Amino acid sequence: MWWKIILILLAVFILVTLIRAAFYKPKKIKHYEIDKIRIDENKVAEHLSQAIRFKTISMAGDVGVDWNEFEKFHAFLDETYPLIAKNTVKEKISHASLMYRWKGSNPDLEPIALIAHQDVVPVAEGTEKDWTHDAFGGEIADGMVWGRGALDMKNHLICVMEAAESLMEQGFQPERDVYLCFGHNEEIVSTEHSGAQNIVKTFKSRGIRLDSVLDEGSALIRLDVPGLIHTYIAAIGMAEKGFVNMKITAHDKGGHTSAAPVHSGMAKLAHMVQDLESHQFKARWLPFLDELFDGVGRRATYLGRIVTCNIPILKPVIKFAMKSIYEAATMVRTVTSVSMCEGSPAPNVLPQRPSITVNFRMLPGDTSDDVEKHVRKHIRYKDVEIEKYDVKEASEFSKTGSRAFEAIREIESSLHPDDVAVVPYMVMGGTDAYYYQDISDNVLRYAPFNVPISLFKLTHGTNERCPIDTLGESVTFFREYIKKVSAEN
Numbered sequence: 194m195w196w197k198i199i200l201i202l203l204a205v206f207i208l209v210t211l212i213r214a215a216f217y218k219p220k221k222i223k224h225y226e227i228d229k230i231r232i233d234e235n236k237v238a239e240h241l242s243q244a245i246r247f248k249t250i251s252m253a254g255d256v257g258v259d260w261n262e263f264e265k266f267h268a269f270l271d272e273t274y275p276l277i278a279k280n281t282v283k284e285k286i287s288h289a290s291l292m293y294r295w296k297g298s299n300p301d302l303e304p305i306a307l308i309a310h311q312d313v314v315p316v317a318e319g320t321e322k323d324w325t326h327d328a329f330g331g332e333i334a335d336g337m338v339w340g341r342g343a344l345d346m347k348n349h350l351i352c353v354m355e356a357a358e359s360l361m362e363q364g365f366q367p368e369r370d371v372y373l374c375f376g377h378n379e380e381i382v383s384t385e386h387s388g389a390q391n392i393v394k395t396f397k398s399r400g401i402r403l404d405s406v407l408d409e410g411s412a413l414i415r416l417d418v419p420g421l422i423h424t425y426i427a428a429i430g431m432a433e434k435g436f437v438n439m440k441i442t443a444h445d446k447g448g449h450t451s452a453a454p455v456h457s458g459m460a461k462l463a464h465m466v467q468d469l470e471s472h473q474f475k476a477r478w479l480p481f482l483d484e485l486f487d488g489v490g491r492r493a494t495y496l497g498r499i500v501t502c503n504i505p506i507l508k509p510v511i512k513f514a515m516k517s518i519y520e521a522a523t524m525v526r527t528v529t530s531v532s533m534c535e536g537s538p539a540p541n542v543l544p545q546r547p548s549i550t551v552n553f554r555m556l557p558g559d560t561s562d563d564v565e566k567h568v569r570k571h572i573r574y575k576d577v578e579i580e581k582y583d584v585k586e587a588s589e590f591s592k593t594g595s596r597a598f599e600a601i602r603e604i605e606s607s608l609h610p611d612d613v614a615v616v617p618y619m620v621m622g623g624t625d626a627y628y629y630q631d632i633s634d635n636v637l638r639y640a641p642f643n644v645p646i647s648l649f650k651l652t653h654g655t656n657e658r659c660p661i662d663t664l665g666e667s668v669t670f671f672r673e674y675i676k677k678v679s680a681e682n
């Protein structure tokens with residue numbers, strides 16, 4: 194008898210799911226006709242190519258930084274964007290960061306900011322020859338602009354400048370002040386002389402809070418799973434994970450290896466690595482994942498929606514699956530990564546102070562103190578030294594629904610009608626945007642470049658390059674963004 198009840202319940206569930214899937218569709222977003230002035234992509238590409246030729250490489254501790262390259266880059270910006278040079282007040286902050294103020298018509302409104310970084314990472318030694326085109330040549334070939342910074346993020350900086358210059362050409366006047374803030378050392382993790390941090394200090398000292406901030410961090414991604422889903426995903430970074438390095442040093446007797454015990458100090462380290470790896474942080478489902486899965490799920494085909502309309506009840510299964518795939522696990526937990534190990538100074542010396550260094554990437558909600566407690570609780574040796582360094586706590590979450598977020602939703606939905614899910618996301622790395630949370634509740638991380646994932650993976654690597662045909666749309670995006678978000682409402 195009981196199996197009949199189960200069968201009936203199952204049949205009802207399937208029927209309800211089939212009906213729900215039919216109605217589980219994207220929410221209606223206001224489309225509008227974008228003012229598509231003709232943007233000369235080749236000219237933008239030429240400007241990006243020139244920008245890449247300046248070796249604005251940031252280095253830890255500023256050792257070996259060629260400040261002259263930054264100076265030349267600044268002069269290039271002044272020359273290339275004469276209306277910006279004329280209509281804004283430009284200040285140099287720290288060594289080489291730039292802050293432009295484009296004055297709005299209503300001084301009572303909170304300003305907006307678009308940020309980018311001028312610096313790039315160096316080319317790894319010994320890999321210079323692997324490049325198809327010189328890393329700092331800015332060559333244009335095969336429909337691409339090649340070189341370091343083509344994707345991270347001189348493309349973004351140049352497109353923001355093109356957008357502002359072309360709006361000025363048309364006589365556009367913002368209501369709110371528009372700030373363009375370009376740091377000079379984003380690529381150096383945890384620098385004490387962060388240009389972005391000093392820009393934020395400048396805002397603070399003037400008592401300025403920002404309505405919203407837009408930086409790099411997340412992207413426009415194409416998702417095609419045959420028969421299940423075909424859509425763009427505009428993933429807006431609403432927060433970023435934190436990080437902390439922890440050096441754990443064990444104590445051992447040391448001595449000559451000719452009279453070594455079965456376990457040297459290194460064995461203690463091995464045990465600790467085992468302890469850390471077998472006690473991962475608890476996975477947590479953060480609220481942004483609801484909106485992310487819902488927004489993307491609604492864009493699936495009917496077949497796909499039969500599954501995605503049930504995401505609320507499938508959450509535990511999804512969380513379990515994400516936990517098991519390490520690339521996805523980073524979205525639901527603080528990640529532990531043992532990355533360095535040090536023994537004795539010579540092969541015939543037993544280690545006295547062997548150490549491991551662990552890099553943790555904290556999920557918002559876990560602090561570096563929580564990480565230390567977790568480590569102390571789970572490693573079997575209690576007589577170890579733990580030294581924390583390069584601490585950056587996870588950021589706050591900005592809220593969806595802000596004017597800036599909704600502006601991106603409308604713009605992308607108008608650029609890709611019925612073909613994009615605009616959803617919140619969490620950035621795994623660090624950005625300059627982090628510092629701005631002190632002066633704004635709406636810190637968004639999004640680059641509108643329509644670039645395949647295979648190219649994104651070249652960021653910081655060999656043959657970094659940006660397709661020319663994504664530049665026009667990106668300039669249009671920033672033009673629309675500035676127009677919408679700088680308005681009072």
Ligand SMILES: [Zn+2]
Pocket residue numbers: 310345346379409
């Ligand atoms: Zn970057």
